[in-house]
Amino acid sequence: MSVAAPSAVLGKSIIAGLRTDGGDGTVMAVNPATGTQLDPSFGLVSMGQLETATKAAEAAFDTFRSTSPEARAAFLERVADNIDTLGGELTERAVAETGLPAARIEGERGRTVGQLRLFASVVRQGDHVQARVDPAQPDRAPAPRLDIRQRHIGLGPVAVFGASNFPLAFSTAGGDTASALAAGCPVIVKAHNAHPGTAELVGQAITRALDESGLPAGVFSLLFGTGRKIGQALVADPRVKAVGFTGSRTGGLALMKAASERDEPIPVYAEMSSINPVFVLPGILEGDQSQLTDGFIGSMTMGSGQFCTNPGLVFVPEGTDGDRFVDSAAAALSETAGTTMLTSGISEACAAGIEGMEQAPGVSRVATGKPGGTENAPAPALFSTSAAKFADAPALQDEVFGAAGLIVRYRSTAEMVEVAAKLQGQLTATVHCTHDDGSDVQVLLPVLERKVGRILFNSWPTGVEVGHAMVHGGPFPATSDPRSTSVGSLAIHRFQRPVSYQNIPDEFLPSPIQDSNPWKLNRRVDGAVEPA
């Protein structure tokens, strides 16, 4: 356990352990529930300061990537402990900066430290190294085979962008940072300016953990800066070798472009937008629907709908059972009040999205919730259209970030599947069904597998488990790269690459592939796993 340490929000970036005043203007946090500015002001870094951070990250890389599983795991656990130690100060600041309730922030802190500890266990277990040994075959004909071994190493310094909607779990010490550090990569975080004080407190926790672990301070930096300018510069920096981002499609596309235009293009993991279609099949609509519609409205309006996995699209059959679903959902929504959104900008964009849906041809408003009692708390809204209209209007697939939903009425399974096949890539798809819907499910599932990263039955996509089997990802434009996940232990593979070693004497081999297996790894020998 780490000791408690004094911390304070000073409005300073952390550049390789040094609390640093900005050199390019300032920004202040705003309490979105009241519209009031929060002290202190945060200094924005200059290009030179950014470069100091990336240089330090590059310099720290070899030391950090060489850490033993135990040392790296213990460091990740210290980060978790130090975040826990921040106590009420962190909750209070995060609530003030985001308008999210204290219970939600506490829950998100639990998730954040939980995922740091999960990655510690993954690193300690060691399978992520993917050690392989193909022993020499000196007598092989026609030519002998030399000894060849392989392990995975970190890609290098990783740029991580804090997300507005998860000030802890997808930000400074969130999933991208945790998985990059677990993979042995130094991390430079561009803080989200909507919660800079939260970022600074967490950044101090990471920096203290480095110090307590005897690791180079350059392994972590936290930068405040204007989003576009510093963000682009960070992705363009030749020392940065990968990018993790959660945010808007516009932001993600800009980072993808910057990364692909570098002299050395680098991987970008951008989690961007998803409307998370829900397919309500006829069988589930027989009898009482209240649990279903309450679940839908609860998931759609939870946290003002500010979740990547918010169910924004629900396919419901035509007919009386479907009509009952719409009526019941409308009734539930009418009783639901809006809650404070993360920023005034997000609230305005949500209102504009709802207005856009209102104006869309063939779309009608089904219900409106109540406005919340604070600033930036718009009323939730629910709309309806037909499958035929939806299929003809690609703009209806644009995410409205907030508590807004669209019900799409379909005439037949065939029509539903046909429209499903036209959906863009999504993080999730949900099916609500009974055994009676089996034949429809069999047709729908293969279509969904090609569209999404996670398929759910009879549950709701919000509330993403941090585990070993979780995939929080999916085909473009849900993410920039469908080959991985941003939640769960599989994420460690994002930031690694394989290196092989041929005919190298044991004394010069890295520990994971030395003959004596000092790290006690499970290794694949000639393709077959040989347990430690």
Added chain:
Amino acid sequence: MSVAAPSAVLGKSIIAGLRTDGGDGTVMAVNPATGTQLDPSFGLVSMGQLETATKAAEAAFDTFRSTSPEARAAFLERVADNIDTLGGELTERAVAETGLPAARIEGERGRTVGQLRLFASVVRQGDHVQARVDPAQPDRAPAPRLDIRQRHIGLGPVAVFGASNFPLAFSTAGGDTASALAAGCPVIVKAHNAHPGTAELVGQAITRALDESGLPAGVFSLLFGTGRKIGQALVADPRVKAVGFTGSRTGGLALMKAASERDEPIPVYAEMSSINPVFVLPGILEGDQSQLTDGFIGSMTMGSGQFCTNPGLVFVPEGTDGDRFVDSAAAALSETAGTTMLTSGISEACAAGIEGMEQAPGVSRVATGKPGGTENAPAPALFSTSAAKFADAPALQDEVFGAAGLIVRYRSTAEMVEVAAKLQGQLTATVHCTHDDGSDVQVLLPVLERKVGRILFNSWPTGVEVGHAMVHGGPFPATSDPRSTSVGSLAIHRFQRPVSYQNIPDEFLPSPIQDSNPWKLNRRVDGAVEPA
């Protein structure tokens, strides 16, 4: 074993099993040793024909990706058997089209069928599915956990570009095709126009294997077309979900650009260029050097230097031992004759590259080999420069594809390491050393790990083993994506993505993650591997 089947070079593309005349002009193969054209002419496909192929691939994807491990493995083995069955006809055609000796073609065929069988064994073993189960925890507080499972599926149809320098092992049924098929992805091959007859024969072998296996013909198509036009169209086709390419940097960069500009960007695995630096440390130069210099010249001139792993750059210390190395290498090269290059264009580009090196400031010619006795068989060439000059001339890092080498003389370990750190990404780096060089090695190795995909000691990079620990890849510009390999069993992961399944009844789950584990896979349960 498959039955022998009549095959013939008809000059026709194979579109989902159908032998198809072109609709956009013709091309003929040329024997590079004689300059004569080879019958027949090959019809080039139209855009409509290309689309027929990609539509068939998309339509076949669900069936093909659902095949059991045994069915998919048996199919890959049938492809291998059918290529073996092609016998002398394949060797004869490939020799005529490439100018490569029959023994090399036979060896490459062995490698090609060997890697198909390796992927069959990988698929049959099943770990590539990466099945994971996080069981439900109904009693967990504060909220129960639902059952979540994960498996990897194929990305979708893959476009593969045949490579000029490996008419079998990196072409129609080469590593990219084998790994994509193993991952459950249909493949559309754009044949290399330098060996179209070879491509057609191998394409028939694949098509026959599909038929014999009762699999949809759309799983494979082979297209003849003008490189740029059809290649770009193939990568731009919305049904194509990934690209495999081995060739020039120009070609690879064009495909990367096309893929990133799609509405849905897709992964490109382009293996482009590498000069494969060799570091000769002082210890190895004491005493007799003949084995070392013969090895170098042999590796550099093998196959006219037309290997991705050709050692084009050798770091040698200044001083008398280094001088002896240069003299000895020069003597060996002077006795070495050029051999036929793959095409007149490649031969001309090689001559231009050698001329460019001749003209480069601070570079001097050390030795010239003998011209070969055929067309397109330029004399090998060896040059020398200083580490300081090399560091200042980035153009000297451009690959000269052919039997050309550059010796870089360094004054100290520090200078050598400093220049190594300035190298672009490479497929391989080789160190020649003894135990006496240990301290130099310790400094050099971490630098090389960040630059290359494979590090070798006291051997030569040409001759890439197809195994489980091989990495044939590396940082840009050696490849477009350092996170994988184009040779060896790890390549199967290129063409996969994870999908998770939450709260789904067993009857609707795919086989690999059903409770009864019908495919007998090793699965990770709550993070720990549970053997089948």
